[in-house]
Amino acid sequence: MTNQKHLFSIEEGLHYLNGAAYSPTLKSSVERGIEGINLKAVHTHQISGKDHFILPEKVQKLFSKLVNIPDYQRVAIIPSVAYGMATVANNFHRLPNISEKKHIIQIQDEFPNNVYAFDRVCQNHHLTYKTIVKPDVFENRGKLWNQHILEGITTETAMVVMPHIHWIYGVKFDLENISKRCKEVGALLIIDGTQSVGALDFDIEKIQPDALICAGYKWLLGPYSIGLAYFSDFFDDGIPIEESWMHRVESDNFAKLIRYERAYRPKAQRYNMGEHSQFIQMPMLEDALTQLLSWGVNNIQNYTKSIIENPIKELQELGCWLEDEAYRANHLLGVSLPISIDNQSFTDKLMQNKIVISNRGVAIRVSQNIYNVEDDLWALVEVLKGSF
Template sequence: MSLQCQKHLFSIEEGVTYLNGAAYSPTLKSSVEKGIEGIQLKASHTHLIKGSDHFALPQKVQKLFAQLINEPDYERIAVISSVSYGMAVVANNLHRLANLSAKKHIIQIQDEFPNNIYAFDRVCQKHNLVYKTIAKPNTLENRGGMWNQAILEGINTETTMVVMPHIHWIYGVKFDLEAVSKRCKEVGALLVIDGTQSVGMLDFDIQKIQPDALICAGYKWLLGPYSIGVAYFGEFFDEGVPVEESWMHRAESDNFAQLIRYERAYRPKAQRYNMGEHTQFIQVPMLEDSLTQILNWGVNNMQNYCAEIIEKPLKALQELGCWVEDSANRANHLLGISLPESITGGVPHNQAFTEQLSANKIFVSNRGVAIRVSQNVYNVEGDLWALVEVLKKNL
């Protein structure tokens, strides 16, 4: 299947060149309609809400996300509010790791998103752990390959856990998760993946990678609304401690006539990690709609579409003095582009250039050390050429 531009399915303002899906995705028109229906259900049609809806509605999202990541068991999927919530689940259960007293550090990568650092501060203090940061190589040539190798070399028997993304949120570097997972299993360390900048646009196969947890915000590449996400939790978490003690976490909680017969047992697998009120009558149908659309498109088709529209403009940017990670160590939907010194003056903040882009209604992210250009199926090749033209005028 070869995709064509899907912009007609979104309500992007006319004249806007939106290359910032890694910050917030636009919302599908069909998802907006589902959200309005959810508002109306709670506002005017509350008599139509059935007790079974509390479980049936989120199960649709769990099953779709399980399909997206090739996980056969939807009960391993939890509906969460945010990445910080999912990381809190991990932090809440780290004490259960075998031989924790012999472990000394948690591995992070340099310039990680703050959520994935702050989540484990208290855990480190409590269990006398430290962060071990794997630095970004101080070179541009084969930077991604060297960074991946350094991560593998940094994992040892003192490693408690590796917390890392699939795609770096600033640089666009793609990490070799299969190799990292294999190394973690060799040393008895957990592997926790933040899939926010990849899942929904780049193939992620739970069966191949076998992480202990995969945590994703919904409002970026899953094209969903804000304040909802999804997470996979593997066997390590099956008897763990949830962040919240919701009545919906408990076994047989769908039997409303028996709710005051308090049940101590939890629902199976990851179902104890759902956020409270995870039915979310507005957000859940919206996320269900966007996941359905992504599965219909196919993430490989989406990734290939992005490869096609960036190929020629990216070559032009490189000829103008920009630098981007080589194709072997990056994906095609998120590019960390270093601008030529004639633009930055040797100061890597890029503010003046991104303001110039905004003035031309071209929207990217300024991340200081790079501009982040992130395209999706609502973009066309001409959107990238528009960026090239602004760069030419500033040289």
């Protein structure tokens, strides 16, 4: 795979290594968004009842192909990860033997959305959070953390909520084995795929989570305020957050709307957000997903490996620490700087040199994609060399 920067409108001379915060938008997606604006603003008379459903269905099918979901009707269109997690919380009470459960497992330094979503659940069901802490060592940290998660899942575990890739440290978690352990003890597995799906292979059939929830504006290259979620059969017949007319059977037939159909559309379709047609954002997301499938996530992962390989060696020689290759991905790196280097001062210095990364306090996060080249990483290395 070759560099694809020409497909994006990235400022010349900018070293953008912050795709884990916000991805740039494809030029073609911007064009689709403008078409969507004009559809609503100018060509409103051309919008039919079926148009509310046709494009969302295409997007659900594209996402299903991206993460190997056999049935696209298990995909819901959501506005945010918080909305997806709230849907999980809203249906948590349906877990069998819930009275025998004692805790929800989370990992240390989890993204706030995935913590706040279940505070009320814990209160209502007399559960506690069981946090699997990050090992206080660098050597074999990813391996040890994964082991501790598996050891922490017991018959008292009600649910495990975790990411595929840690949003700060870049640690990759062994979701297949974690899922197997959850099934052994009757616990739900809820995955935040925001920092992996679109840049790293994720296979629903292999992992078999109960839910996979993804924001669209990072590695899916989509616009802000739209995302996608997979819900397993655990959520069939569950309670949606919104009681939208669009959730209902035959809601595409506008002549029948006042018959007030109580039956929902199949499977996860009751969990779509209201007004999920999104005439501006939906075409943009469709374009982005189509492009990702054309590239192939494995090709993206291999490309990012090729541009980080040599700069990483130099960073390590300069005293930086990164996770072992077996327990990290190539698109998102959590870099621990030498103790003599202040994270914030270094981040500011990078910005002065038009190098954009994220300072996450305990580490800096360097996240690259197919719009980057190796020189972007070397630019960061050169600033570090001048910081001692």
